[in-house]
Amino acid sequence: MESFFSSTANCLVRWQDLPGSGTPLIFVHGLGCASSYEYPLIATDPRLNKRRAILIDLPGCGYSEKPRDYSYSITDQASVVAELVWYLGLNKCFIYGHSMGGSISIEAAGLITNRMEGLVVSEPNFRPGGGFFSRQICSHSEEEFINKHWKQMIENESGPWAGSLAVDAPWAVWRGASSLIAGGDWLERFIKMPVRKQLIFGEWSLPDDDVDYLVKSGISTVILDDCGHCMSWEQPGYLSLALSNFVGE
Numbered sequence: 697m698e699s700f701f702s703s704t705a706n707c708l709v710r711w712q713d714l715p716g717s718g719t720p721l722i723f724v725h726g727l728g729c730a731s732s733y734e735y736p737l738i739a740t741d742p743r744l745n746k747r748r749a750i751l752i753d754l755p756g757c758g759y760s761e762k763p764r765d766y767s768y769s770i771t772d773q774a775s776v777v778a779e780l781v782w783y784l785g786l787n788k789c790f791i792y793g794h795s796m797g798g799s800i801s802i803e804a805a806g807l808i809t810n811r812m813e814g815l816v817v818s819e820p821n822f823r824p825g826g827g828f829f830s831r832q833i834c835s836h837s838e839e840e841f842i843n844k845h846w847k848q849m850i851e852n853e854s855g856p857w858a859g860s861l862a863v864d865a866p867w868a869v870w871r872g873a874s875s876l877i878a879g880g881d882w883l884e885r886f887i888k889m890p891v892r893k894q895l896i897f898g899e900w901s902l903p904d905d906d907v908d909y910l911v912k913s914g915i916s917t918v919i920l921d922d923c924g925h926c927m928s929w930e931q932p933g934y935l936s937l938a939l940s941n942f943v944g945e
Contacts, residue, residue, distance in 0.1 A: 726795030730758025741936035756868025774803030824879020900924030
């Protein structure tokens with residue numbers, strides 16, 4: 697892992713830089729996840745043709761530091777992603793963000809528009825209100841979630857998500873969920889963003905009103921077969937192929 701000091705989060709942020717050619721593709725993970733845990737299989741898939749991939753663990757997650765006095769808001773996490781792009785001196789990059797990471801990526805792309813080659817988001821939070829897990833997490837106070845419900849959540853989770861959730865800071869998870877519920881204008885920002893962009897959805901997550909709206913708005917949309925929200929674990933090959941098709945165009 698490599699690291700840099702984020703002035704936004706006031707901590708060390710770590711990432712994996714997987715060597716390759718072409719414009720780098722940055723992976724931004726979702727709530728309770730870590731790119732170092734979720735995306736090595738995707739990033740090294742032969743269908744991506746050995747493209748350079750950068751897997752960031754956001755503050756509070758994975759191998760990055762986990763300060764207690766940081767907001768973990770979507771806006772601040774987006775600033776951290778932009779900081780990494782500036783730190784690495786990338787003149788051009790692609791960004792892929794999933795779920796909460798999609799919302800973060802939309803805001804990050806707005807900070808580095810002139811360096812963006814393209815933006816791909818899969819099932820992002822487009823509107824206030826959060827999703828099922830965000831609402832479940834924030835049905836408790838931050839203190840209650842940290843002291844009791846976080847461990848219960850890990851014990852109740854039987855899928856791969858349990859692994860990354862267990863090493864993420866519970867205060868980071870709660871504050872990230874809270875920021876998703878508070879929401880932002882991510883849908884319209886995505887539509888108006890002056891960069892090449894694409895939306896990815898799993899077929900099990902349909903129907904979805906936002907997908908219908910974006911298709912009618914002329915946004916490139918890809919539906920992956922035989923998967924839902926956890927597409928990177930359910931159908932990693934399909935996701936790798938979709939990303940390859942986008943960055944290779």
